[in-house]
Amino acid sequence: MVVIMKERATEAQVQAVIAHLMDMGYDVHRSTGANQAVLGAVGDGTADTGLIEVQDGVDRVHRISVPYKLASRTFKPENTVITIDDVRIGGDEVIVMAGPCSAETEEQVEATAAAVKRAGAKILRGGAFKPRSSPYSFQGLGEVGLRMLRSAADRHGLKLITEVMEASQIDVISQYAHIYQVGARNMQNYSLLRELGKTRLPVMIKRGLSATVEEWLLSAEYVLAGGNMQVMLCERGIRTFESYMRNTFDISAIPVVQQLSHLPVIADPSHATGRRDKVAPMARAAVAAGADGLIIEVHCDPDRAKSDGAQSMFPAQFERLMAELRIIAPAIGRSMCVEPVARRGWSR
Amino acid sequence: MHRLAELRGRIDEIDLQLVRLLNVRAQLALEIGRIKHEAGEAVYQPAREAEVLAHVREVNSGPLDGGALTRLFERIIDENRRLERLADAARAIESKERGE
Numbered sequence: 438m439v440v441i442m443k444e445r446a447t448e449a450q451v452q453a454v455i456a457h458l459m460d461m462g463y464d465v466h467r468s469t470g471a472n473q474a475v476l477g478a479v480g481d482g483t484a485d486t487g488l489i490e491v492q493d494g495v496d497r498v499h500r501i502s503v504p505y506k507l508a509s510r511t512f513k514p515e516n517t518v519i520t521i522d523d524v525r526i527g528g529d530e531v532i533v534m535a536g537p538c539s540a541e542t543e544e545q546v547e548a549t550a551a552a553v554k555r556a557g558a559k560i561l562r563g564g565a566f567k568p569r570s571s572p573y574s575f576q577g578l579g580e581v582g583l584r585m586l587r588s589a590a591d592r593h594g595l596k597l598i599t600e601v602m603e604a605s606q607i608d609v610i611s612q613y614a615h616i617y618q619v620g621a622r623n624m625q626n627y628s629l630l631r632e633l634g635k636t637r638l639p640v641m642i643k644r645g646l647s648a649t650v651e652e653w654l655l656s657a658e659y660v661l662a663g664g665n666m667q668v669m670l671c672e673r674g675i676r677t678f679e680s681y682m683r684n685t686f687d688i689s690a691i692p693v694v695q696q697l698s699h700l701p702v703i704a705d706p707s708h709a710t711g712r713r714d715k716v717a718p719m720a721r722a723a724v725a726a727g728a729d730g731l732i733i734e735v736h737c738d739p740d741r742a743k744s745d746g747a748q749s750m751f752p753a754q755f756e757r758l759m760a761e762l763r764i765i766a767p768a769i770g771r772s773m774c775v776e777p778v779a780r781r782g783w784s785r
Numbered sequence: 786m787h788r789l790a791e792l793r794g795r796i797d798e799i800d801l802q803l804v805r806l807l808n809v810r811a812q813l814a815l816e817i818g819r820i821k822h823e824a825g826e827a828v829y830q831p832a833r834e835a836e837v838l839a840h841v842r843e844v845n846s847g848p849l850d851g852g853a854l855t856r857l858f859e860r861i862i863d864e865n866r867r868l869e870r871l872a873d874a875a876r877a878i879e880s881k882e883r884g885e
Contacts, residue, residue, distance in 0.1 A: 452831035459829050464867045467859045471852065 440476040440489055443496040450494025451476070457492060458482065503697070505654045507661035508668075513699045519639045519667045521596050521615050524559045526639075526669060527701030530772045531762065532730035534560035534598055534703070535755060537737075538745035539567055539575065540582030548737035550589035552752035556759045557774045560616070561586060561595040562732055566602045567744060568620050575743040583613040598641060598732070604632040611638055621645050621673055621708075624656050634663015641703060641732075643671045646684070650693055657700060669701040670694055671732060672723075674709030683711025683748075686719050691726045701729040707748045713739065716750055717758045724765050733758075811865055818869035822876060828869045834862050 440458070442451055451474045455465050463482035468475045473496070486498045506512055518527040526532050535553040540546050540563045550561050565582030567575065578585070583599065590597040598616040601607055602623060610617060616639045623629055624645035633640050640660050644653045657668045672691060674684025686709035694702050704723035706716045720731055736742045736749035750758070759773070766773040818828065841858050842851040849857075 448831075448835070455831070456827075456829050459866075459870070464863070464870065466863045469852075469855055469859060 438478050438486055438489070438501055439499045440478065441496045441498070442474040442476070442494050444472045446474065446494030446496075450492070454489065454492050454495060457489065461485070503654075504651070505658040505698075507666075508654045508657045508698045508700060510697060510699050515699065517666070517668075517699045517701060519669060519701060521639065524596055526703075527729050529770075530774065531724055531728065531766050532560065532703075533558045533759065533762075533773075534562045534730065534732040535735045536562040536586075537564075537742065538734050538749060539564045539743055540578050540585045541743050543585055545737055546585045546589045547592070549735055549752070550593050550595060552737060553735050553755065554593040554595055556752070556756040557763075558759075559596065559774065560598055561590040561593070562598050562618075562734070564600050564744075565610075566600060566606055568600065568602050568622050569744070580609055583610065587613040601629070601633070604629050607632055607636060611636065614638070616641055618671075619643060619656075621648075624648055624653065627656075627659055630656055630659035631663055634660045634665045636665055637667075638665075639667035639669065640665060641669045641671050643673045643705065643708075644675065644687075644690070646676045648675070650690060650697065654694070654698055657698070669703055669729070670698070671703040671705050672709070672728075673705035682709075682715065684709050686710060686723075688719075688722055688726050691723065691728050695727060702727075703730040703732055704728040705732045707732070707734040707745070707750075711748050713748055713750050713754065716748065717754065717761070720758055721761055721765055724762050724771070725769060727769060727771075731762075807861065810861070811868055814865040815868060815872055818872055821869075822873060828866060828873060837862065 440454060442454070454476060455467065458465050458476065458478045461482040462480060463478035464480045466477035466479065468477070486500050489495060490498045503509055516527050518525050524532060535556070535558040537545060537549050546563065553561065563582070563586045565577050565579055565586065567577035569576060586597055586599060596615040597613065598618050599610060599614045600618040600620050601610050602620065607617070617633055617636070619629065619633065619640060619642045621643040622645070624642060625648070642653070642656050642660070653670060657670060660668050672687055674686045677685040679685050686706065691702050691704060694700070704720070706719035706723060710716055710719055716733060720733060723731060733755065734745055734749040735752060735755045736746065737752060739746045739749035739751060742749050763773045821828065838855050838858055841854050845851060845854050
């Protein structure tokens with residue numbers, strides 16, 4: 438870090454800061470200018486910039502290194518590619534995860550899985566444990582829902598991503614899912630993240646409602662530090678002063694995180710907007726911005742969905758969107774799955 | 786052109802002497818570090834550092850001014866302080882291994 442002393446800092450104050458930095462394990466490079474002293478602290482010290490900022494005589498402190506290590510591009514310059522059988526997340530292909538907000542009935546899960554597969558999705562999304570804003574809202578079907586989701590995924594050759602809300606659910610979910618999803622509200626549930634670090638299934642961490650990019654990457658760091666290197670991040674909109682949409686979709690976070698980190702970045706235009714008519718434009722924008730994948734809510738009968746109906750797409754809307762994305766992806770050097778052969782035959 | 790080459794040759798010669806002298810100076814600093822360590826004194830001795838800087842400014846006759854000389858010697862002091870710290874750390878590991 439670089440410590441800039443105040444113009445009127447006394448020699449004793451400068452010396453006290455140098456001593457403090459050395460106590461923290463840094464080597465100090467002092468440079469005395471005409472008006473103020475600048476101290477460069479280098480090495481593997483424990484960087485509590487706040488502690489230095491409050492020292493007498495300190496004007497400001499700039500941190501040079503980032504607090505996350507394993508998640509950073511400096512640690513691993515090449516992209517992380519997460520491979521689940523034939524699905525590669527973080528490679529050239531833009532991977533689409535789609536499905537209902539929650540598993541409700543066998544029929545609903547089956548019809549939705551069939552529809553998203555037909556449109557070209559590779560991964561089925563669906564919740565069995567639901568973190569709802571209200572305790573009186575539908576809370577999910579639990580293991581029954583997981584079973585429904587997995588059997589539908591298997592029938593259609595899809596992988597399954599589902600949300601884990603607490604550490605006690607990790608075991609049961611691991612029996613059904615291919616990817617754990619950590620929801621926005623749990624992004625800073627560090628005990629859950631630590632437990633997921635001990636598992637060996639991929640983890641997708643959604644960005645917290647008011648989380649900065651750095652806080653988000655630090656959450657990934659918790660999982661990586663446990664030894665689970667299969668982590669992806671998901672931008673799902675953040676809280677801003679704008680109240681017209683449910684959240685403000687931070688598209689710029691996609692290239693920002695891809696520059697800072699080697700982890701794949703997925704975009705969730707459904708939660709980011711909260712309205713199905715805004716999902717397609719934001720999905721197109723996310724792919725154009727370079728997202729490694731999308732996670733989209735699709736329901737076979739959205740108007741009767743038990744949760745998130747307003748933001749769930751009709752299968753036909755989703756299919757149209759996928760066709761558009763197949764045009765956008767190649768424009769930035771990415772690929773999208775081709776339509777399944779069966780679907781092409783059916784449409785003629 | 787001949788003159789330029791000659792001057793550059795002299796600079797190289799002086800650099801050689803500077804490197805030798807800097808290392809002699811570093812050896813002395815390490816020896817001082819060892820004595821400070823035995824006396825239980827800290828590596829960082831701000832009063833002594835200020836003395837060293839005041840001394841070099843005092844004996845300076847230019848064309849480098851006092852500020853320039855201070856900055857140059859701050860670098861030398863920074864590096865010697867680092868050397869002392871590393872030696873201290875090595876001693877700490879050694880005494881730990883001996884089970885002290």
